[in-house]
Amino acid sequence: MMPPALLSLPRSSSPSVSPSPLCPGRRSAAVQRHRPSIPSKPAAGICYASQAVELLPSLYPGTGVVVRDAKLEDCWEVADTHCSSFFPGYKFPLDLVLRLDRYIALLSGFSVPPGCTRSCLVAVNPTAANSAISIECGDLRDAEFHGKYGLSKGSVAGILTVDTVADFLPRRGRLKQRRTGIAYIANVAVRKEERRKGIAKMLVAEAEERARSWGCRSVALHCDVSNLAALRLYKSQGYKSIRVPEDAKWPAPKIDQTVRYEFMMKLVPKS
Numbered sequence: 480m481m482p483p484a485l486l487s488l489p490r491s492s493s494p495s496v497s498p499s500p501l502c503p504g505r506r507s508a509a510v511q512r513h514r515p516s517i518p519s520k521p522a523a524g525i526c527y528a529s530q531a532v533e534l535l536p537s538l539y540p541g542t543g544v545v546v547r548d549a550k551l552e553d554c555w556e557v558a559d560t561h562c563s564s565f566f567p568g569y570k571f572p573l574d575l576v577l578r579l580d581r582y583i584a585l586l587s588g589f590s591v592p593p594g595c596t597r598s599c600l601v602a603v604n605p606t607a608a609n610s611a612i613s614i615e616c617g618d619l620r621d622a623e624f625h626g627k628y629g630l631s632k633g634s635v636a637g638i639l640t641v642d643t644v645a646d647f648l649p650r651r652g653r654l655k656q657r658r659t660g661i662a663y664i665a666n667v668a669v670r671k672e673e674r675r676k677g678i679a680k681m682l683v684a685e686a687e688e689r690a691r692s693w694g695c696r697s698v699a700l701h702c703d704v705s706n707l708a709a710l711r712l713y714k715s716q717g718y719k720s721i722r723v724p725e726d727a728k729w730p731a732p733k734i735d736q737t738v739r740y741e742f743m744m745k746l747v748p749k750s
């Protein structure tokens with residue numbers, strides 16, 4: 480089910496996301512961001528978690544949620560958010576092993592081809608009640624491990640990666656050069672207890688901002704056709720499904736051969 484992709488994180492997901500009641504109005508103001516004068520000084524080691532720090536964190540008024548580059552100290556929570564969102568059914572000890580694998584991969588840093596860049600963004604909700612238990616305090620054999628491992632007390636509510644690696648876009652010309660100017664979004668995940676608060680929208684908006692800052696003209700992604708929540712998210716954010724001809728030899732995420740993906744694109748909005 481889970482091949483290691485770049486960053487050791489799967490590129491897309493195939494979870495069955497059960498719809499939750501809509502809460503209209505809660506998120507209308509959430510995506511109106513402003514850039515406060517939050518210090519942008521990166522923490523030591525930040526480049527391990529994100530390729531480069533290029534923009535200020537974005538505060539979403541009315542929500543308290545800040546979207547920023549992942550820092551070294553976020554790595555465990557990023558791994559936990561990823562695993563609990565994409566592999567919610569994993570049980571002990573596999574779920575712990577998976578988290579440790581992701582954690583180590585994140586700590587090891589990202590490697591991207593020359594000329595490419597990648598950022599791991601986190602949405603931090605300081606007001607969120609953190610359900611994590613300390614790994615030192617809990618009995619690992621007794622614990623339920625869905626989103627309950629905690630190496631630090633933090634409040635990462637959602638994650639996303641965005642890059643210019645273009646692994647899943649057709650190469651150009653005889654030399655099969657990587658496409659440029661198209662950013663690729665992957666690994667979008669929001670903790671279960673933080674969903675339907677507009678956090679994924681904020682992450683996607685920030686990824687688009689990042690793409691613009693890299694000079695990209697469009698953003699692309701793959702989404703499991705059966706992931707209705709995610710499809711709805713991207714459509715609501717202006718992403719359009721692109722029909723890929725059957726015989727086109729486009730690279731696609733190889734997470735699960737049985738999964739069909741929708742390829743979606745959006746022009747990077749003007750600033």
Ligand SMILES: CC(=O)SCCNC(=O)CCNC(=O)[C@H](O)C(C)(C)COP(=O)(O)OP(=O)(O)OC[C@H]1O[C@@H](n2cnc3c(N)ncnc32)[C@H](O)[C@@H]1OP(=O)(O)O
Nearest residue numbers: 498499665666667668669674675676677678679680708712
């Ligand atoms: C490119 C990729 O990475 S695809 C992989 C996507 N990730 C996953 O499937 C992991 C598991 N799922 C999740 O983490 C979350 O459910 C996500 C990322 C899909 C959505 O995160 P959320 O923060 O809850 O989304 P957010 O609150 O921003 O909702 C934005 C819109 O998405 C749609 N949406 C989100 N969740 C749902 C849902 N459960 N049912 C129906 N529509 C939904 C809605 O249109 C929503 O807008 P609205 O509430 O105004 O109607």
